[in-house]
Amino acid sequence: MKVIYTERTQILASRIAGILGVPLGEVKRSRFPDGELYLRAPDLDSDMVIISSLVDPESFIELLLLLDTCQGKKITLVIPYMGYARQDRQFSEGEPISIRAIASALGRGVFRVLTVNIHEPSVLKYFGVPAENLTIAGAVGEYIAGQSINQPIILAPDAGARTFAEDVAAAHGWDCDHLEKTRISGEEVIIKPKKIDVFGRNVVIVDDIISTGGTLSTAAMMLADQGALDIRAACVHGIFSGGGYARLIRAGFSEIASSDTIECGSSMISSAPAIAGALMR
Structure with a gap:
């Protein structure tokens, strides 16, 4: 080979x-x-x-x-x-x-x-x-565990990404939820976790792909208003198009980590062990 x-x-x-x-x-x-x-x-x-x-x-x-x-x-x-x-x-x-x-x-x-x-x-x-x-959800979870974050809440950006977030959280017993949009009026929308209160908690938003980071940026600002102590993001594929990485930092994320499926400065998580394991099967 x-x-x-x-x-x-x-x-x-x-x-x-x-x-x-x-x-x-x-x-x-x-x-x-x-x-x-x-x-x-x-x-x-x-x-x-x-x-x-x-x-x-x-x-x-x-x-x-x-x-x-x-x-x-x-x-x-x-x-x-x-x-x-x-x-x-x-x-x-x-x-x-x-x-x-x-x-x-x-x-x-x-x-x-x-x-x-x-x-x-x-x-x-x-x-x-x-x-x-x-899937490298497990590798994402291990990376988060290595950051010494006290009892993080793992959040999916929407219900569709909930399964991935649960897979990230599963091995460590972390709380997990997904974000929901609630329309207050024709112009006002609130984004918050479906069930869990983030006040005084450390939050990590996880997803398979981060592209422009627009939705996550809005979510981060609202989570901060709801009392979240620290807000981070982790994903498999970090595209960060249209200034997406800088947009997330400006929105208040303390760290953004992605994997090496797309090689860039935020590639802190490696997909190599999962791929090598599949190749050996």
């Missing part, structure tokens, strides 16, 4: 290869004069693992080229962050089901696919090959 990777996933790939005790393959990259990408991955193994988070269009093109390079090998494709997964149905007439288009293109010639906390697991069917969605 040998591990190779796209450019934006090299740190995670290195960690996975280290846990597995297998070689980390070399991928040589350059540009043609017109800007097109050139790749070369020498010394391939008969059993290849490709690690690639689809964080931007360039990563998708790079992954397609790597898949073609490994044609004829037994390929396990690991997509820690699956871009386009949130466009999983037609919301308006004339729209593509983007994840169907992307997944069907990537599944050709692949032995199996692994993803991490994909937004909607049912879309795995579009790969057309065996596919498994891993």
